[in-house]
Amino acid sequence: MNGNETGAFTPKLDNVAIAVAEGGIALGTRLEGGIVTLESVPQGHKVALVDLKPGDAILRYGQVIGYAARLLPRGSWIEESAVVLPKAPDVDEIDALPFSPPARDLAFEASLDRELAGLSGIRFEGYRNPDGSVGSRNMLGIVPSVQCVAGVLNIAAAKIEKELLPKYPHVDGVAALNHGYGCGVAIDAPNAEIPIRTLRNLARHPNFGGEALIVGLGCEKLAPERIAPSCAGCQGRAAVGGGAAAAPAGASDIVILQEQAGFAGMIATLMAEAEKRLERLEARRREAIPLSELVIGVQCGGSDAFSGVTANPAIGYAADLLARAGATVMFSEVTEVRDGIHLLAARAADPEVRRRLLEEMRWYDVYLANGGVDRSANPTPGNKKGGLANIVEKALGSIAKSGRGVIEGVLSPGERSYEHGEGRRMKGIVFAATPASDFVCGTEQLASGIVLQVFSTGRGTPYGLAMAPVIKIASRSAIAKSWPDLFDLDAGKIATGDSTIEELGKELFAMILDAASGRYEPWADRHGIANDLVVFNPAPIT
């Protein structure tokens, strides 16, 4: 896709509109501007504002989302089959462009500063960790190096919750991670670094306070020492790295089931190790922390055509506010930014950030091609039912979550922001390259260090994470009303004119600070809803 073909760098006015009303728009309805619908248009779907000839560009968000597959007189319903998918933006072409610093909207920045000055509570209440990270919770983390131990761990975790946790009221919970990696995998494959790094960084999650217990079997491919939290300055604790043979001083951070005396011995050891950690965790207290230490993630799932005009821009506004206040906001989902990469590249802080953005796009292009597909495999039946014709339209709506500000950094899947780039901590708006799959993106963002996630959805999903609070935002009011005990915010009010992007963004900003401080408990947490962690493993299994 080049500039001429798509107008990629020359935003134009849209030539389609979205049906906002809950029942859609009936045939023969007169719209603003005198257009009369030639068909009934379902809610969230597009209607042509001009006569479109076959091959004419269909414009939404000022971008070409596709080309008319047939004659589409104004007033037509532009359903999926009427839209020809454009080529993805050419990464090499963007790479060849001279770098220009991102255009700054000084008036917008000043407006953000005014909002921040007017908001109280610009600090949040978090748990400070020895490694400099800050948690939003005080949890006992138990991290298996391999799925084989999960059966025993689940039993131990339930027993810890029931018998030990009540004695430690300052500990928020037990998170016994469960994942499908660790053995029967090609541990030295070129892409194996991704799942290994993910697990290592999950074990170092800020909400575990540097106290995660690693549980290994003893004969697995992924030696437990490789994921044990590195704790510089903590004497006698496990070091990251090393193979199966390594038996570092930090062996006390690791329980090996093959070394235990049967099932009874395994449970006894796990209970004892858990209690040691609970005692230490119990002494911890929240303290006031500047926003520059807050790391959150944003994600969308089960999106519809409203997501990109209601929930996601509100999240984007909150992200801009947070970044302006010094916080770190990760957005992700490679296949859902791929078609807007030209827009993101133009926001890169420096040439290195642009290079890294493009590098992650190339990596994923190759990964998908190796499996015989491309980014068009992304949209779901639900996305399409919700009015998203293709991945371009989905992507343009998805990237709205990243706000308008400068993109300060890029993380590969599962990389941590804390010590990335030779000790330079990555702050502001950061692209954390992950798959778009909700549960995989959530897992990888947790590994990257988020202590809270904001999740928008139009179709509705009961998504939740055990390790961190998840604030859920509805893109349309119908789903928010139908699931009152699952949504924390209703961005559908933006579509109906009952709120604005900025108002809802400010509401979300305040809710993020409250949830990160333990003052607000999102709905998913109240019910204890948690998806499994699904680690991204692009390498083969054996």
Place this chain on the structure above:
Amino acid sequence: MNGNETGAFTPKLDNVAIAVAEGGIALGTRLEGGIVTLESVPQGHKVALVDLKPGDAILRYGQVIGYAARLLPRGSWIEESAVVLPKAPDVDEIDALPFSPPARDLAFEASLDRELAGLSGIRFEGYRNPDGSVGSRNMLGIVPSVQCVAGVLNIAAAKIEKELLPKYPHVDGVAALNHGYGCGVAIDAPNAEIPIRTLRNLARHPNFGGEALIVGLGCEKLAPERIAPSCAGCQGRAAVGGGAAAAPAGASDIVILQEQAGFAGMIATLMAEAEKRLERLEARRREAIPLSELVIGVQCGGSDAFSGVTANPAIGYAADLLARAGATVMFSEVTEVRDGIHLLAARAADPEVRRRLLEEMRWYDVYLANGGVDRSANPTPGNKKGGLANIVEKALGSIAKSGRGVIEGVLSPGERSYEHGEGRRMKGIVFAATPASDFVCGTEQLASGIVLQVFSTGRGTPYGLAMAPVIKIASRSAIAKSWPDLFDLDAGKIATGDSTIEELGKELFAMILDAASGRYEPWADRHGIANDLVVFNPAPIT
């Protein structure tokens, strides 16, 4: 590997021996035949029985497991670095050979028949299903089409177990499957058929009695209708196949969370649907069933050098007995048969079975190569510590589980034996092609319809399955003694001369019938240990 180079088709005597004693063999120990050890040899490891020059073939199981990397005088410890990995058997070369029917050992067959005639209880007590399959348990199965619903399902399943299950004493339990598939996946990728078929067949598992409840979100890639149990002859039940748009008569088999009134509505609907099924399941009773209706799987994990001479041959003997009695015994783990494929090809019942065996090997070769690895990525640090120098030695020990009999059929990952091959049910010894990863192999064998699994291990793993009983056999007595509350059988007695392969095989045969009949509860089940299901997805995620 050709015949000359490896002696693949001309078994010779071994030129290495295995150190059996628990502490290994000390330096300077005189062995049978007058050989004196030149180094201490750890338990399970190999000692040279002849002088080996660099490049000389190292023979175990009458097969070349590798070549001497250096001068190895007799009495030397043959550790991993002393063994050069041979090439894998050439699939095309085997394919080009004229087919010969497998050699039958009539004396062995007659001895099996004598054993079977002498054994009482040649039937087992199972649950007959409308589709002709027979279960070993009477369970309520709940199968999510997508990971997004897992958080809610887990809460519902705990509530069902606590509040409903006690009212239905004839129902053995609730299995709410948990998997990482269903959305954010390339659903039309060439290899996507594998995970989809796996989930569809898990939902049809014999232990669910055709009553599995499918739970979908509503916008996921994997439309729930595609995995709903097909129930020919059951009026108003869901049909297999169809896409997102399909809303078959069997919608009552499917709960869609997006259609429920919030979290409270989801839980209420799931409880109501569960109770309906529990009422029907409660009426079921075990009945005497001929062994021809029994389908079991065999697997090894955390193997050592004993596995191939104790536990696995005992499993093989039980498999031969079962197959002779008409039962179906699946063995699996492609990378662990790959180096013995010439031996399996010679046991193929007919040219089509041989072709299918080779086809599955080729598929996996390509799959691994696409990820930049080969079958040598299989052995684990634990395998090597246990004396297995490489994948050839591991594979030769692994295939011992399949017994000596004719291989009657081949299943691709997740395919069911019941209706394979145009209605012809596949019986006897069957190769179910799966990855070797324990939890993936277990998942795929369950999808293929096993109602019980036999699992051998030398290093020790607390492996278990929620859907079917798992009998665990130790390959050496040390681990069996150290885990008395996890192992059902100790095959280490074969190494110490306290039992024979045949005796232990017969003991296992009887235990399989008892466990399948609910008369014996294996240790893993008594504790409720269950690994997660991990579906094999060789296609990309998006």
